[in-house]
Amino acid sequence: MKRILLLGVGPQALSALESLGDRFLVVGVVRGAEADDKVASQADSLNVPMLSDVSPQGIKQAIVETRPDCVVSSSYDRILSKDILNQCRFVNVHYAPLPRYRGRTFINWAIINGETEFALTVHVMSPEVDAGNILCQRTITIGPHDTAWQVLSALNEIQREVLGDTVLQYLNGYQGVPQDESATSYACARVPADGEIDWSKPTDRIYALVRALSPPWPGAHTYLDMRRITVVRAIPVCDAPSYVGRVPGRVVGRSRTDGHADVLTSDGVLRIYEVTVDEGPVVAASTVITSTRQTLGLRTADLLARVADLENRLAAVQRDDGRRD
Secondary structure, eight states, rough: OOOOEEEOOOOTTTHHHHHHHHTTTTEEOOOOOOOSSSSHHHHTTTOOEEOOOOOOHHHHHHHHHHHHHHEESSSSSSOOHHHHSSSEEEEEESSOOOTTTTSSHHHHHHHHTTEEEEEEEEEEOSTTTTTEEEEEEEEOOOOOOHHHHHHHHHHHHHHHHHHHHOOOOHHHOOOOOOOOOOGOHHHHHHHOGGGGTTTSSSSSHHHHHHHHTTSSSSOOOEEEEEEEEEEEEEETTTTTTSSSSSOOOOOEOOOOOTOOOEOOOSEEEEEEEEEEEOOOOEEEEGGGGOOOBBSOOHHHHHHHHHHHHHHHHHHHHHHHHHHHH
């Protein structure tokens, strides 16, 4: 039986291990030392050792110790050198339709960009980022209300279905199909600050950002009275009233019964149902957004008011210090 070493630090590693465990002797999972982890539980049930050193040097040492016929990477985000890749065969699982969307946070970008289809790609790993011959690619549809987690879950199921057979075909001699380098595109990394909502954008763009960054990601956020408001659940309002006087971010309706608040965008209305305030618990939007005179987002007037308040406080402290002197 062929020997496989699995690299996987993210949630995708579970379906990868399940698929590979049916067809190979998995000699180790390089993941770290997570406690109460489903991947660790599955590895334990298969008598597969968990290896905690996820660094490239740790990978190199794991290859020496476990002598795999192939290393399979699924949710491992570090670049491996030619020296390491020359140790044995390497296969990578990329949750995007290569050669498009090489790089990072591709599922989030796919929803933000309004993609209606996406794919899981299994490919031969090479020193270049997400390059190498394609061994298998399966496409899914992204629905108009799908979140990034739902897309990830659908791709996970495809990985569970195809990964083991694809790696077996590769080890039996199949070399795959070269990527079309002329069609290559990249997705850059994202940071939490990138999730700030710009209410001057169209409704569908804002809604896409909310879906792309919904839990377990940090969430699309805005501000109200200088407090950070993360939008947990929202949906565009169909057949919204026509506003010829429009201030993007202005609250134009709310319901205590349903708990929602309606907010103007550049071309419509987004109905917000659930939010968190300053990373607190999830609450109904109408308990936080309380008036149709409120406007979401950081505005110049809000920032100037905060600066003036801080200046007044500083002046008061200086006066008190002067009296004590």
